[in-house]
Amino acid sequence: MAGTIQVERISKYYNRNRPDEVRALSEVDLTIAAGEALAVNGASGCGKTTLLGLVGCMSRPTSGSVLLDGRDVSRLPERFLGDIRRRTFGFIFQQLNLIKSISVLENTLLPLYPGKLSMKEMKIRAERILARFDLTARAGVKVSRLSGGEQQRVAIARALIHQPQVIIADEPTAHLDSVLAAELLDILEELNREGKTVLIATHDPFVSNHPLINRVIRMRDGRIVD
């Protein structure tokens, strides 16, 4: 099954060779098997988001390499990275990152615009995924008019519309109450059962202890401690 990620001795520096240089990650090794559900635990500022960004091809490591199904993707040019990002990963952000002034349907469609699908196929997919998350009735409504839980579901629908193999979530429960957080994790568990790899960064014990999670790693100061 596709979706194996190997991280080999990656380091990430910000503001390299400047007085305000920051070392966010140093020499991290990590292997995530396809279909695994992994939680990355640690205090804020320990490098969780940086690690997720590197794994998700959102930025490049200063040294080391990221292998996706055995292929080194960390040195690929931007246009390939965008393509890989779009095809392999679905992101759920802490700040949802929805465009508030457009409708639920349009938000869900956003990742598909640069791809090869026709507008018709895009709409069919969107309808299917909105139905799955009980959003069919809300498709034409502007995101700014939705409740927090509905917005969260739109963000998930958008992350899943291009049928990614790996789902990356950064502090997904930070702004949710316990009911909504449980709902979100149930959805993620269901996706994991379908065979998708799930990678969650969190410092919320509720997430780390959820039955969804197969493995928890802890980070401190840019290193994996156990």
Added chain:
Amino acid sequence: MIRLLKILEFALSSLARRKFKNFSIIVVYSFTIAVLASVLLLTHSLKKMAMDVLVDGPDIVVQRLLGGRHELIPTDYSGIIEKIPGVGRVQPRVWGYYYDSLNHTNYTMLGIGEERQRFVMVDGKAPADDDQCMIGQGVAGAQHAETGMDLLLIDGKGIGYSCEISGVFKAASDLWTNDLVLFTSDALRRFFAMPDGLATDITVEVFNAREVPQVAQKIKRLLPDTRPITIDEILHTYESIFNWRSGLMLTIFTSSLIAFSILAWDKATGISGEEKQEIGILKAIGWDTGDVLTLKLCEGMVISVTAFLVGVSMAYVHVFLLDAPLFVPVLKGWSVLFPRFHLVPYIDAYQIIVLGFLTILPYMASTVLPSWKAAITDPENAMRGV
């Protein structure tokens, strides 16, 4: 292709989201282009019409200069000029200006020679004797006169002079004849109290058009106090009057260009936080820099191409179908008699293309460049909500 169409679709929906703002930009932008294009069309058409028609004017006009100023020329000079080989008819002319103090208007008085055949573009006849005259539409309008009525003028000795209007130029010739009053040369000489043996200037016909400069040179050599003005120089005057450096162009062009730069500058510097955030989101969910720039390019193109086409069409309608009502006051200046002209739609494709480049490209650049910076940042920033 399908990717481009889809991004265009998204661009249109983003533009539609800020309907009011984008609609106002299109309106202002079209209007600016309409003004610029109107100036170009108007001046180009006037220039071409001058070139078309004035080519058939006199080959050489010989003026006498005294102290750097135009003076009456002795009619004897025509005898000297006639002897130059290649010269056809040489004709001393009597003409001048007349101020009508009742109407506060200036007329151009022109004496015509002995030929008294029918004129084209005239309702009525040419003046058959010294008591008749023929007038342009502007004069007829100012005097409320028509064929068969009398025209009352004050002559050079301060005595009232009345003559019968034998004909009026048709409106189609307004651009050339609007302020004309035609007499026979003898009548006009008497009217101006111009001494015998002198004329206003002398026109010279040259058989071979290529010899005109040589003939002009010979005239200058034989008669050093004269200034021969060749047909080429006359046409050159009209070419330079309506070129881009002339005042009309310069004033309107610069002011609209400044207005346009303010618009572009405002856009270039003011990419809003909202737009920046949107670009971040798009990057984060898998759009690459190229996709974002294509989106911005589409947005800029939709606005600028629409505005350009609307603006140029508006200019065409304004100048050629409505006869440039907005520019007439500018062109008119203090002229009291100003012809109602209908311009021939000469279009210079080169000018329109240059106008397109000068307006579409800066606008596209001012849409794309500020987004560039937002588009090349790492999508990771979006994850951190930066």
Added chain:
Amino acid sequence: MRRTNCFLCFITLLLLLSVSLVGHSHYEKRLWHQKELPEARQLVHRLGLTDFALWTEARYTRNPALADFFAPFQDFPAAFEHFPSGSIITPAMPTVDTRFRLRASTVNSPR
């Protein structure tokens, strides 16, 4: 693709409008060349006209082609222009040709 189709239709309409305006200009030009231009040229030839009757306020604006070099400046080169049309038209500058001719004539003058 609802919006894209609308937009493309709109642009096509605008282009058609532009094309029809170009057609109109060709038609009008042909009319001018066939009907009015020959008459206007004949008139200009018969009357020996050298200028448009556009600006009637001063000698050099009524007949810019015949105005002497100094006319726009009237008596003093730095004098402010009196007439608005003076800002629209440029003074008739001597062409290179004219200057050459003037110089040649002082050298070869018969006097």
